Amino acid sequence: MKITRRALAASALALGSACGAFAAGHEPVTVGFIYVGPIGDGGWTYEHDKGRLAVEEHFGDGVRTLYQESVPEGADSERAMTQMIRQGADIIFTTSFGYMDPTINVAARFPDVKFEHATGYKRAPNVSTYSARFYEARAVLGHIAGELTESNKIGYIASFPIPEVIRGINSAYIHAKKANPDVELSVVWVYTWFDPAKEADAAKALIDQGADVLLQHTDSTAPQAAAEAAGDVYTFGQASDMPEYAPKPRVSSIIDDWAPYYIERVQAVIDGTWESTDTWDGIAPGMVRIGEISDAVPADVKAEALSLKNRLASGEYHAFTGPLNRQDGSVWLAEGETADDGTLLGMDFYVEGIVGDIPN
Amino acid sequence: MTFAGIDPLILLASLMVASTPILLAALGELVVERSGVLNLGVEGMMIVGAISGLATAVETGSPWLGLGAAALAGAALALVFGFLTQTLLSNQVATGLALTLFGLGLAALMGQGYIGVKPPPLPWPDLSGIPVLGRLLDQFDAVVLISLALLAAVAVFLKRGRAGLVLRAVGENHDAAHGLGYRVVPIRMAAIAFGGACAGLGGAHLSLVRVPQWTEGMTAGAGWIALAIVVFAGWRPWGVLLGAYLFGGTTVLQLNLQAAGVAIPVEYLSMSPYLITILVLVIMSAGRGRTAIGAPASLGRIFHASR
């Protein structure tokens, strides 16, 4: 039985050396994508697949892409990766946090295949990680929200209490508060990644409680529809642009755009310059984009929002710049100090001013 | 008047709208089960209804045609189940589960071209001018009223009509009903189709009114809740209403409490709809005799007219 495994590894090595041949332009480079949900989710996986299609379009016959949808974490994902390597995959993007250990496991078995793991923190010589600084975009949205609210109450639909989500809440709140010192943030945890009906209920609950601007960290348009039905409520598109609800209730959006990164990394494989890296990109390289700010937003607010966006993009301003205190009043960042990535990655606290506890 | 900042009338309206898909699906399943058939494929029929309704509404521009198509699609899928279980006498539990699996796959295939497409809105008059009830009615939509009307019709049908009596007789003892000359299989097929139509309509409420758009897996377990509610209701129509509203109400209330800033242990409250449903069920079933749970006696049993 051991022989078979070694035989497989050997075939992988053969594939790996064949890679060199691909690089010389003899054969298309094969790119694999492992998706955690269906492409039809209209959100997270949908955007990754748009990245895949962009790769196909950019390289034409120079690449072949493979993908598998709704791959459960664990053994199933290891099998899916192995499957793609058999198909000749030179580089595989694993697009969910839960694929971290499986990616590392498979990468150890196939040292000549390149791996790119989204949102994780474990790397290897042939495993890179990449993620997006969504909190930069949330700062801009938070600013607009603070300016727009009449009731001074902003609703936030949150999925699970993990650092990524908490970071977004803090960033939005800090900038809403700067725009409007009277603002209150009301967070509703729905404890699901995906349940459009529950998102609709959560949006309604927030609106019923007086929120007139909604931010969301869930991917469906259910909150947009609830806001439209309620009348004077503003929302922001999430993951994709959601232009069908523009100019109102959707006044802007936060868009995941993986295409530039995917094209750059595939190009590196073709050129033979691929190296293991840790990428955490924000607005500047275009991994996170702000969707068009609609005319429902007053021109001066729009201008301020765009200037904030530009300052974030140029690096002149960091979304977490002191003075900032933790929720309990203790000092987190002194005047002018900016947050380090380690703290941000593991963020498990609210900043001062947000009421309520983070559930755990 | 408000409690903890929550207006009870608005809360009532929210929970009625939120509960409509499960109410419709549970109502259909109730009729199916009263005829002695257990169809666990509700989730599959709902989601096929959701995409059929959305696709039809988008293509024709008419949300009403969409609702009709959703009901038809749900019924058509239910008849596949009916053919397998009634004609080919397959096991109902397994066939129902297979129906869910098939329905989820089929709906996803059908929906590939409709991601992110917004359906035409279902018209609803501005009723906010009506005193007191206006605030309630203004939150409704046509499907909420359809669901309530269907509920009343089913209640009357089961209680008063001769046809309802026949349906119940078939569900209680299919051999005796057959002996009396009633055609067990056609009656059950009709019930199964009705159940599918209701489930499809419930799915369409999600895709055409509540969300409204198509996303894969958008029913997110509502079909299973509907099944639970039928049992919870003790197989009585008004019990279905209570069960659906209790379930929807618990969800809506916990979200409202969060939104109102009341400190609640969220991670445990997310389970509360399920636990409260269990608790109420225990209270309702305790103290009743062994046989008086209300389940149709022939439920899930295979009928074969051997004589």
Next chain:
Amino acid sequence: MIALEKRPEPSSFWRWVAPIVAVALTMAAGGAMFAILGKDPTEAIRTIFWDPLFGPFAAHDRPQLLVKGGPLILIAIGLSLGFRAGVWNIGAEGQYILGAICGAAVALAFYPLDSWVVFPLSALAGGLGGWAWAMIPAILRTKFNTNEILVSLLLVYAAEQLLASASLGFLRNPDGAGFPGSRNLSRYDAAANREILEGSGIHWGVSAAFLAVPAAHALMTRHRVGFHIRVSGESPRAARFAGVDPNRLTIFCLGVSGALAGLAGFFEVAGPAGQISIDFNAGYGFTAIIVAFLGRLNPVGITLAGLLLALTYIGGEAAQATMGLPAAAIQAFQGMLLFFLLGVDVLTKYRIRPARRARA
């Protein structure tokens, strides 16, 4: 018109031939679906049914069949006892989750102790966790006459919420930088569920499944409890005359199925899955219900049904990766396979005859 006539004895010819006919019909109908989707039907069918068993990479795929089929078989064996007695445990998914949580909790409580006791104690905890979760419907059923279908089903959703809190809270990896998910048990040697024979796919959970098959067979045919189960399922009244205590039987059936589902959960979390995460459960508990019925509630049949379903999973994944078939098509294909298996099965118990008019 045609009519069905009940055979005096189930046909042993059709018992074996019916599944083959069903698979053939599925290939025809599924092939048509694949053709409509613009894919080569022969290649798709070959990829799904043939390649995992005999294709060029079969040496890697065959062990995977066991990894995928093992938990299905283990859970289905437990469920089949109850189903034959008329005790309907639809909530194996929840018991599976609780088994994983309890097993992982015990294992992690010992971390990093390196002792042989960790694995058996954790497995025991997993079994007990599943058992305890199944005892809730069992006790409510026997004390309050509450319907066990409903309670066991609702407890699945409660279990999913517990799983989320476990991976975000009390089982979260303290070295995981705040990310959700527990430590990886497959990297903790004392607790890891290893392959007994490397490369064979046979880990402790698979061997438990293979032990459960003859044990269940012996129980049903040789033991008094098996007789009680059979007589209760066929005629509850006759069972009472035969001295069967229905309450004890309910507790026994739910207990055994819960414990086996819990064990399957632990073996999965300590092996193929590796860690507790929000989306740890992948539907094994529900699929096992189908497996139990496809196997006609018979241990040997369940084994074959579990392996057949595993084959469609493995082959289906391959078809996605190699041919770009959407996951939804595979799901619909599996649904068709089940329809045909269930439908054709009518021939084992009934004969088809032209109907006589006189019959109503």
